Amino acid sequence: MLKSKVTISDVAKAAGVSSSAVSYALNDKPGVSAATRDKVLKVADKMGWRPNMAAKSLSNASVQSIGMVLTYDTQVLSVEAYTMELIAGLTSELEKEGYSLTIRYASNQQAEMDVLRDWIATGGVDGVLLMNIELGDPRVELFSEHPEMPVLLLCDSSVAGGLTALSDDEQSTAHLLVDYCHELGHQRIARIAGPEELSHTFIRDNAFMEETAELDLQYSCFHTDYSPESGRKCTERLLSLSKPPTAIIYDNDVMAVSAVRTAKKLGISVPDQLSIIAWDDSFLCQVNMPSITALSRDVVARGRACARMLLGMIDGQDVKSTTDVPSELVFRDSSGPLVG
Amino acid sequence: MLKSKVTISDVAKAAGVSSSAVSYALNDKPGVSAATRDKVLKVADKMGWRPNMAAKSLSNASVQSIGMVLTYDTQVLSVEAYTMELIAGLTSELEKEGYSLTIRYASNQQAEMDVLRDWIATGGVDGVLLMNIELGDPRVELFSEHPEMPVLLLCDSSVAGGLTALSDDEQSTAHLLVDYCHELGHQRIARIAGPEELSHTFIRDNAFMEETAELDLQYSCFHTDYSPESGRKCTERLLSLSKPPTAIIYDNDVMAVSAVRTAKKLGISVPDQLSIIAWDDSFLCQVNMPSITALSRDVVARGRACARMLLGMIDGQDVKSTTDVPSELVFRDSSGPLVG
Numbered sequence: 047m048l049k050s051k052v053t054i055s056d057v058a059k060a061a062g063v064s065s066s067a068v069s070y071a072l073n074d075k076p077g078v079s080a081a082t083r084d085k086v087l088k089v090a091d092k093m094g095w096r097p098n099m100a101a102k103s104l105s106n107a108s109v110q111s112i113g114m115v116l117t118y119d120t121q122v123l124s125v126e127a128y129t130m131e132l133i134a135g136l137t138s139e140l141e142k143e144g145y146s147l148t149i150r151y152a153s154n155q156q157a158e159m160d161v162l163r164d165w166i167a168t169g170g171v172d173g174v175l176l177m178n179i180e181l182g183d184p185r186v187e188l189f190s191e192h193p194e195m196p197v198l199l200l201c202d203s204s205v206a207g208g209l210t211a212l213s214d215d216e217q218s219t220a221h222l223l224v225d226y227c228h229e230l231g232h233q234r235i236a237r238i239a240g241p242e243e244l245s246h247t248f249i250r251d252n253a254f255m256e257e258t259a260e261l262d263l264q265y266s267c268f269h270t271d272y273s274p275e276s277g278r279k280c281t282e283r284l285l286s287l288s289k290p291p292t293a294i295i296y297d298n299d300v301m302a303v304s305a306v307r308t309a310k311k312l313g314i315s316v317p318d319q320l321s322i323i324a325w326d327d328s329f330l331c332q333v334n335m336p337s338i339t340a341l342s343r344d345v346v347a348r349g350r351a352c353a354r355m356l357l358g359m360i361d362g363q364d365v366k367s368t369t370d371v372p373s374e375l376v377f378r379d380s381s382g383p384l385v386g
Numbered sequence: 387m388l389k390s391k392v393t394i395s396d397v398a399k400a401a402g403v404s405s406s407a408v409s410y411a412l413n414d415k416p417g418v419s420a421a422t423r424d425k426v427l428k429v430a431d432k433m434g435w436r437p438n439m440a441a442k443s444l445s446n447a448s449v450q451s452i453g454m455v456l457t458y459d460t461q462v463l464s465v466e467a468y469t470m471e472l473i474a475g476l477t478s479e480l481e482k483e484g485y486s487l488t489i490r491y492a493s494n495q496q497a498e499m500d501v502l503r504d505w506i507a508t509g510g511v512d513g514v515l516l517m518n519i520e521l522g523d524p525r526v527e528l529f530s531e532h533p534e535m536p537v538l539l540l541c542d543s544s545v546a547g548g549l550t551a552l553s554d555d556e557q558s559t560a561h562l563l564v565d566y567c568h569e570l571g572h573q574r575i576a577r578i579a580g581p582e583e584l585s586h587t588f589i590r591d592n593a594f595m596e597e598t599a600e601l602d603l604q605y606s607c608f609h610t611d612y613s614p615e616s617g618r619k620c621t622e623r624l625l626s627l628s629k630p631p632t633a634i635i636y637d638n639d640v641m642a643v644s645a646v647r648t649a650k651k652l653g654i655s656v657p658d659q660l661s662i663i664a665w666d667d668s669f670l671c672q673v674n675m676p677s678i679t680a681l682s683r684d685v686v687a688r689g690r691a692c693a694r695m696l697l698g699m700i701d702g703q704d705v706k707s708t709t710d711v712p713s714e715l716v717f718r719d720s721s722g723p724l725v726g
Contacts, residue, residue: 111488116477130470137456137491146510148451149487151477170486274669303673329614333643335675 054167055160061089066188069163077191111146112136112356113171115158117178119271126272126298127328128345135349136175143357145172159184166192173197173356179205179245196359198352203367205245210359211367212352216246218372219341220253223323224261226375227293230321230383234264236291238280238301242269247297266291270301277301281308285320292384293321299328302338306380321381336379343373394507395500401429406528409503417531451486452476452696453511455498457518459611466612466638467668468685475689476515483697485512499524506532513537513696519545519585536699538692543707545585550699551707552692556586558712559681560593563663564601566715567633570661570723574604576631578620578641582609587637606631610641617641621648625660632724633661639668642678646720661721676719683713 054072058065063082070077071086078086114136118129137147148171152158162185165171176185179201186207189197199211227235237254240247251267258265266284270276277296281304284291296302302324309316316322316336324331327342348370358365394412398405403422410417411426418426454476458469477487488511492498502525505511513536516525526547529537539551567575577594580587591607598605606624610616617636621644624631636642642664649656656662656676664671667682688710698705 113486116474118474127467127470130467130473133470133473133489134456134458134491137489138493141491141493141497146453147489149473149477149489151474151481153478153481157481274673300669307673329640330670330673333614333647333670334673 054164057086057090057093060093061086065160065163069167072167075191108172108360109170110144111148111171112140112173112175112353113148113150113161113165114175114177115150115152115161117152117154117158126300126326128326131345132177132349132352135346135351136353137349138346139350139353140357145353145357155184159188162188166195172360175352175356176200180243181205181245181248183245196356198356198359198365200352201245202249204249206367210355210365212348212355213367213369214246214343215369215372216249217253220250220257222372222375223295223341224254224257224263226323226381227295227321228261228263230293230381232263232291232293232321232384234289234291235293235295236265236284237267237295238277238284238297238305239267239269240272240297250297264291270297272298272301274300274304277304278308281305282312285309285312285314290320292319293323293381295323295325297325299324299326299330299338299340302340302380303330303334306334306336306338315385316380317382318385323375323381327376331376331378334380339378339381340376341373342376343370347371394504397426397430397433400433401426405500405503409507412507448512448700449510450484451488451511452480452513452515452693453488453490453501453505454515454517455490455492455501457492457494457498466640468666471685472517472689472692475686475691476693477689478686479690479693480697485693485697495524499528502528506535512700515692515696516540520583521545521585521588523585536696538696538699538705540692541585542589544589546707550695550705552688552695553707553709554586554683555709555712556589557593557596560590560597562712562715563635563681564594564597564603566663566721567635567661568601568603570633570721572603572631572633572661572724574629574631575633575635576605576624577607577635578617578624578637578645579607579609580612580637590637604631610637612638612641614640614644617644618648621645622652625649625652625654630660632659633663633721635663635665637665639664639666639670639678639680642680642720643670643674646674646676646678655725656720657722658725663715663721667716671716671718674720679718679721680716681713682716683710687711 054065054068058068063086067078067082068086071083072090140147150161152161165174173196175198177200179199186209189209190207197209199206199209201211202213203211254265268280270280296305302322305322306316309320314320322338324338324340327340331338331340355365394405394408398408403426407418407422408426411423412430480487490501492501505514515538517540519539519541526549529549530547537549539546539549541551542553543551594605608620610620636645642662645662646656649660654660662678664678664680667680671678671680695705
């Protein structure tokens with residue numbers, strides 16, 4: 047048998063209570079009744095649960111690590127460079143202070159919550175980075191109840207529940223994209239977005255509706271799982287309308303690449319009849335024929351910024367939420383004015 | 387100031403000795419003189435160095451984590467999916483046993499050695515995965531001297547110095563590729579490889595020389611840093627020969643994509659005049675026009691296998707070196723018989 051450690055979830059199962067309840071009881075926080083607390087402590091003791099890591103064994107201790115839970119689909123992962131670039135930036139900056147990055151995989155939200163509760167309860171990491179925040183995300187509530195654990199959210203500060211966030215300026219970006227299409231003479235623009243439940247999709251949706259209304263442009267939007275296949279299907283659907291859009295913005299690069307092929311199959315010329323723009327630049331956008339106009343941001347630099355903010359929080363500094371430098375639009379061959 | 391821990395390198399600097407010497411002294415291993423050992427112990431004690439983590443604070447303890455050092459160039463990283471796919475496989479399998487993946491960045495070999503020595507000395511991780519093994523790699527010697535730390539090498543067992551390795555069957559793969567080109571009627575084949583110092587490049591080089599000699603084919607090979615730019619330059623050089631190769635194999639996907647563009651610029655038709663084959667399949671190979679014939683392997687599954695082997699070693703099992711399932715050749719539009 048593997049050397050094993052009793053986790054918060056193990057105790058929760060044995061005691062017949064939620065993992066939160068166990069976490070509150072073991073950490074002596076409010077949120078559970080005295081009876082539950084008592085039961086949890088007894089079960090935990092019987093199972094040999096103990097807080098692990100240096101956090102409890104050394105005074106003022108640190109395990110010298112930042113935690114991050116991955117919950118991605120491996121299919122999407124294999125075509126997107128974002129996560130790896132973020133990890134590259136994070137680890138290279140953490141290394142300067144001798145810190146590691148601790149990565150855990152979780153197949154669903156419940157499993158992720160268990161990992162996070164475990165980290166909070168045991169001090170298994172010194173700080174946590176949270177990505178892909180959803181509307182009403184339970185992780186925001188969890189960390190609000192545990193101010194002792196430094197946490198940084200990659201999301202708009204409006205959905206961070208008062209926790210520290212590093213956000214994109216989605217409003218400026220929407221303005222930039224809509225303005226660009228408008229200046230090229232496009233009157234009907236569309237957007238193929240990511241999952242609707244992600245807070246950054248929600249923020250972008252609002253920003254686009256506002257910007258297009260401002261300029262009196264027609265705007266339609268579909269939500270997808272970011273896969274090339276969804277990119278293809280949504281593009282076909284839009285292009286089969288009697289008055290199809292003449293410019294489409296894709297929330298990632300692989301859907302934009304799919305769209306170029308879809309347009310070609312349908313006999314629609316890019317960019318003469320249809321402009322295609324990708325959100326997130328990549329090698330794919332550069333080497334595609336035609337090359338794809340894309341929003342470029344320095345994800346490695348963003349990873350470094352995350353590391354610095356988290357190290358500051360661990361150091362006890364008052365780190366404020368901030369907005370990342372705006373993305374830049376890289377002009378390539380897939381976009382232009384309407385012809386004919 | 388950040389909460390900090392004194393590392394092996396800190397002690398080494400203060401004592402004016404190498405990190406190895408400190409590691410040997412603190413772990414009571416042979417390899418340093420009694421005088422050095424004494425000096426190191428005094429300096430370490432004065433600096434407040436102590437073995438960290440649960441390894442020393444709990445009996446039969448485990449920190450429930452596997453360690454991996456990243457040393458990549460962020461440019462190459464942003465175009466290659468391999469590392470992220472490996473991490474995906476590793477973390478999803480480790481999660482089943484409640485293990486984390488601990489990632490450290492190192493900007494050079496010396497920095498990587500310091501991280502590894504630190505892990506060995508402090509029990510900061512329960513096992514280590516080593517990638518990109520070079521010929522005469524000092525990491526092989528380090529872990530040979532520390533059998534107490536489970537380690538898995540991603541390399542041919544012939545260069546693993548007796549340590550446990552998960553390898554590719556480069557011989558069968560070379561056979562597969564050379565046979566395929568030969569059957570299409572190609573007499574002059576070339577290969578644009580990765581860095582010459584990597585052991586897997588060395589093994590492939592030998593395998594290709596043997597297979598082409600066997601079939602009496604002309605064979606040339608250039609070594610690169612895997613970048614698209616090197617792919618372009620080497621392709622131009624080969625195609626400017628008076629008798630250029632008619633089939634070229636590229637050791638990664640991005641160089642193959644570059645090559646298709648280079649051939650187009652030079653007015654050479656793919657695949658009628660030149661067959662292009664990529665080592666490592668990807669979305670890039672699928673969506674390129676023409677789509678690129680590629681060797682496909684399941685890197686996520688390989689990551690899972692690494693996790694299982696390491697967990698077995700941590701569990702005290704006698705885990706044998708093994709060879710991964712062979713890669714498969716996915717036939718696409720960039721390769722075919724010579725025309726005209």
